Amino acid sequence: MDRREIAALLAYIGRLDPRTTRTDEGEAREQLAQWHHLLGDVPMATPHGWDALAVARHHYRTSPYAILPADVGRPWESYRRERLARHSDPTPTANPDDQAAYTAELVGNRRAVAAGTAQPAQALAITSARDGMDPALKARLKAIGSPIPPAARAALAPFRPARAAREAAVEQGLPDALSVRCEWCLAQPGEPCRRRRISPNDGVRAITPRATPHPGRLDLAAAQQAQSTEQAQQPALA
Known part of the structure; x- marks a missing residue:
């Protein structure tokens, strides 16, 4: 004043x-x-x-x-x-390589918020609900069917073969093997099967992920899928 x-x-x-x-x-x-x-x-x-x-x-x-x-x-x-x-520093528009301008914009934003001439910038909360999603983003997600575009998914397939095999199986209507626990390698649901390398003295030398699940895990997933389908049809038949 x-x-x-x-x-x-x-x-x-x-x-x-x-x-x-x-x-x-x-x-x-x-x-x-x-x-x-x-x-x-x-x-x-x-x-x-x-x-x-x-x-x-x-x-x-x-x-x-x-x-x-x-x-x-x-x-x-x-x-x-x-x-x-309540203020979360938004990313400055200045070039990050220009440290003086980048810092000056950060300081200027904070001073404006502290002086009451600008509202605090709050970081958006992460939520799983899609009701509050931006309409344009919701329409694009509905069009491509996944948060990852098909072209990007295809480019990533060589680097995550287990995930690519799982997605291909689901698209073909086959049971999702990674939805159940593997009784052979004890991989938990969602984790790829593992391959063990045994040393000459019967010790485990290394464990590496498999691109394809063990056959027993596939059989178990198929049985679980058949059971779920049968349970879903029973009320309709009744």
């Missing part, structure tokens, strides 16, 4: 509490200088929730004591801390 805003604040406080009014010109000038020195970096109001007049009014609604500069400065510091605590 500049000196004129401090004078307006003191005049408002004087209407709420005549005890703070200084009738002597020298005392009034000294009071104005003191408040300006302590609250010069505190704004009168911001577009996002801060109002020094409202702070003064709240003070006299909850306290019988005369207001002091700290009674305005303390809520302002709390206001700044609360806003910065």
Whole structure:
């Protein structure tokens, strides 16, 4: 606040509490200088929730004591801390290789949030619900059928053969072998089967993932799929 805003604040406080009014010109000038020195970096109001007049009014609604500069400065510091605590730095538009510009944009955004001239940027929460998904993203996902486009999936297939084999089996209507636990290598559901290399003294030398599941795991998945299909048909038959 500049000196004129401090004078307006003191005049408002004087209407709420005549005890703070200084009738002597020298005392009034000294009071104005003191408040300006302590609250010069505190704004009168911001577009996002801060109002020094409202702070003064709240003070006299909850306290019988005369207001002091700290009674305005303390809520302002709390206001700044609360806003910065809710702020997640968005990625600057400046070139990351230009460290000075990149840092300056980060600092400028934080100062604007702390000063109340900009709203805190909050990181979006990760959610599994698709109701709140962007309509354009939902339409694209419906068109391609998967978060991974087919071209990218095909390009990744050589680097994850177990996943590619699983997806190919599901597309052909075959049972998903990775949906059950392998009784041979003890791989848990969702994990590929493993190949053990045995040393001459019968110790396990290494364990590597298999591109294809063990035959027994395929049989177990097929039996489970048949059982699920039979259970699903029973209510319809009834």
